[in-house]
Amino acid sequence: MQLKTFAAVFAILAGFFLAAAPALAADPENTMIITLKDGDVTIALRPDIAPRNVAQVKKLVRDGAYDNVAFHRVIDGFMAQTGDVKFGNMEKDYNADRVGTGGSDLPDLPAEFSNEHFVRGVVGMARAQDPNSANSQFFIMFAPAAPLDGQYTIIGEVVGGMELVDNIKKGDQAQNGAVTDPDRMIKVRIAADKK
Template sequence: MHLTKRVFLTACAAIIGLALSLPGAFAQDSDPENTMIITLKDGDVAIRLRPDLAPKHVAQIKTLVRNGEYDNVAFHRVIPGFMAQTGDVQYGDMEDGFQPRRAGTGGSDLPNLPAEFSSEPYVRGTVGMARAQDPNSANSQFFIMFADGDFLNGQYTVVGQVVSGMEYVDNIKKGTQANNGAVTDPDRMIKVVIAADKQ
């Protein structure tokens, strides 16, 4: 009886230790100051921001988050098997001046950013900054990858990685490739916060 109990307790300890080492247990080793939480219709998505790769971009994102600029902003361009794009605070706010035909063409009141390209690969869950043809034109818009996209490597600034809630990203309403991903009556980022500010 004692041996069985000891084996059982040892097995439980091993299982708990394994669970804490899995990516889903990111709270154990996360940096709340560099964790962005996006509330979607189905639940919260946690993104580990990467100031080590893109300090200027991450700083601008955090400023926009803390100013409430990303709340209610549409996922205006969502291409199945590729990515979901959002962050147009100028034309994409679905509660204040939403302009569906212009969403994706705006930015914010903050300046555009110089490119901070890195060797970090674009994989499922990677968060990158959208930009125009000019490499130094990223401002507020970003996208989340549904799948790997190595053709983007070194061409767009990587700012983070989804660490939990990717299943909610998968459920974002999609457009069609034929229409360049434009979404009618799109989903939105309901609320966006930095984890350190969440009470």
């Protein structure tokens, strides 16, 4: 009798989770798509752990600020950094000497540290020495980096196209990953938008 009861409860729970599966699908309002030279990278944003940072990134995306912005610092086996909208736009105002030092016209953000871990595919906000200095720059992890845990704000994770991130042109290790003639984010959009 207990086996039949267990089987019935299991069937009910399985049915519930299968019915709920569509609700667990990616939220287009919090899905960022970056078009690279080889195709699209899909990032699930995490407003649940970094609401202010995610909101600012989404605003910059919707303003078109990230289009044509360089991956100016790319360290093999570590991460690819981009998002300097002031000095990193390769179609206008690109400054190879200053890229990586700029942000946007929006204010810097307070840190939103979480218990999440910096593993392959995680997207974090770049910042200066002050933990509350993130603005527009972000990085995508190639590999785990536990020393970043609790030190940088995580805003999302790659859920599609990580192999394209792996193909981003790497920088010179001796120059802290600075990239000559860097790859760029050709176009960045939020999936919910019809552009």
